[in-house]
Amino acid sequence: MLQLNYLRENTDEAIARLAVKNMDAAAIIAQILSEDENRRKTQVALDSLLAESNQLAKQVGDLYKQKKAAEADDLKNKSTALKEESQKLEVQLAASEQQLNDLLVRLPNTPHASVPKGKTPEENEIVHSEGDIAAYTNAISPHWELTTKYDLIDFELGNKITGAGFPVYKGKCARLQRALINYFLDQATEAGFQEIQPPILINEASGFGTGQLPDKEGQMYFVGADNLYLIPTAEVPVTNMYRDVILKEDQFPVKLTAYTPCFRREAGSYGKDVRGLNRLHQFDKVEIVQLQHPDKSYEALEQMKDYVAGLVRSLGLPFRILRLCGGDMSFASALTYDFEVYSAAQKRWLEVSSVSNFESFQANRMKLRFREGNNGKPRLAHTLNGSALALPRIVAALLENNQHEDGIHIPAVLHRYTGFDKIA
C-alpha cells in the first residue's frame, strides 16, 4: 500500500501517476487525507485524556500509601468519568484508523515514470525481441496434439482425478518438467539466489502482505477448515519470510529462489486461451525474489530482467520483452516486464515470466524495513520478483517449436537433466 506521507506531500503527483493505471484517484485520496486529519485530531484529544488519567491513577496510588482514602476516592471518581470519555474516543480512533486503512488498501501502486499509458495488452511496449519466428516451418501441430501423439500429457485423466486445468504429465514429459525445474534452480543458484523450499499454503497475513488479500481471494484456492490459501506463486511465502523484519543495510541484496507448484482459480477464462497448457489451475514455476535498498531496486530489476532473458535464450526460444502499460499492470506493481515466448504452431506469444518492482508497496503492507547505517530510522525496503520461469508455456513452446520428422528435439542445456535429447 502507498505511504500516507507520500500521499500527503505529493497529492497531485500521486493522482497523476495513478491515472496511468486508468484510475481516477482524486476522490479517494481526498477522502484519505481528510480521514487522516480526522484521525490525528482524535488522537491528540485521546492522548491528552489518557495522559490526564495516567496522572490521576498515579496520584490515587500515592494517596492510598499516605492512607488518605477519602481523597483517593474523589480522584477515582474523576478518573472513572474520564474513562468514559476516553473510551468513546478510543472507539472513534479505531474506527478512523480502520476507515483510513480500508481506503489505503484499495489504492494500487503508483506506476514508475517509464510506464506507458494504455488500457489493453496491445498497448504494452515491446522493449526487446529476438529469434526468427518465421523460421519454424516445421511447427505444424499444436502442443495438445503432440502431447497426445507422444503420450506426454493426459488432460482427461486430470479431469477424472481433479478437474479441468489439472493435467497429468507422463513419462518423458514428467521428466522434462523435472529437468526444467532443476535447470532453473541451478541457474538461479549460480546467479546468487538462495534456494528456498517454502510452504505452499499460506495464512491470511501472508496473503495480505504481498497484496493478494483482501479483494483477490477469489483467485486463490482456500482451505476453509484451516483458514489457509494455496499459493498462487512462490512470491507469497518467500517474500513473507521477511514480514515484520528490520534488515541491516548491509544485508542487501536478499536474493531468493524457490520452486513451487502454483494454484490459480482463474475464474472466467475460456476458449483458445485455455487450450492445452496455455492456462492451468495448477502449474510449476521457479520464482526469483529480491529485497533491495530503494536506491538500487531499479538496477536490480534490470539485472533480473537480463537474467530471465538469458534463461529463455538458453532454451533457444524466440521471445520478446514487454514493458507493461498502466492498464495491464498488476495492482501492486510499479514496473513490470513480461516475457513472452513464441509458440510456433499456435502462432502466438505466450507469457512465461513477469518481472516486477513493487517498490515499497508490499514492504509497507508487510512492514519489511531496513535500518540505514547503524542507528538510522527504519525505512521501507523495496521488493522485486520474477518468474524464472513458469513451466507449462515453456513446455508448450518447446514441444511446438522443436517438432521434427524424427520427434521433438530437447535443447542442449537440458540434456544432462533429462537424460535424453529427443522425444520420439
Next chain:
RNA sequence: GGAGAGGUGGGUGAGUGGCUGAAACCAACAGUUUGCUAAACUGUCGUACAUCAAAAGUGUACCGGGGGUUCGAAUCCCCCCCUCUCCGCCA
C-alpha cells in the same frame, strides 16, 4: 487429538497489581585508554503514532493476538494463536 508447562526488548532472562517501557547479563554501536588481530572503562542501545518547520524534547500505545476486571495490568479473568514435554496418530 488428549494432558501438562510456557510465550517479556537482537539473545539469555528477572519481574505476580502502582516506584517497570520494563532489572541483570550477553550481543551490537560510539568514544576513552592501554604500543599492538584483543582487553578494560564510559556512553548509547525497541517500535509505531501524535505534537514540532525540523531536531531535541514531550505525550500516547505496545511484554504472542483480542476482549474484560480495576482509579491503575507484563502481572488478575475469558477467548484465540503459537512453542515445548508426555501420550495418541502418522509420512
